[in-house]
Amino acid sequence: MELNEDLTAVTSVRIIEFANASLTPTTGVIEGDRIHYIGQGPAPDTVPSQFPAQLARFTGKTIIMTALLDE
Numbered sequence: 416m417e418l419n420e421d422l423t424a425v426t427s428v429r430i431i432e433f434a435n436a437s438l439t440p441t442t443g444v445i446e447g448d449r450i451h452y453i454g455q456g457p458a459p460d461t462v463p464s465q466f467p468a469q470l471a472r473f474t475g476k477t478i479i480m481t482a483l484l485d486e
Contacts, residue, residue: 431482438478448485454478 417427431450438454456475466474 431484432480438480439475445484449481449483451479451481454480 416425416429418424419426435454436457438456440452440454443450443452454477455473456478458472458475462468462471462474
């Protein structure tokens with residue numbers, strides 16, 4: 416999102432990534448002209464027995480991605 420000079424309103428929005436089936440975004444950080452974001456990959460077909468069944472959807476691999484903001 417770009418803001419006006421007073422930082423009181425959004426003047427434009429650009430989608431960096433949309434509906435990536437490979438991950439569920441969780442958080443990120445802007446560093447200079449890049450955004451680094453962390454996502455959770457899809458859960459594996461089988462979950463280790465020590466994980467409670469209700470946590471199975473949270474066992475996907477952590478994925479870290481980077482996108483340029485100045486494109």
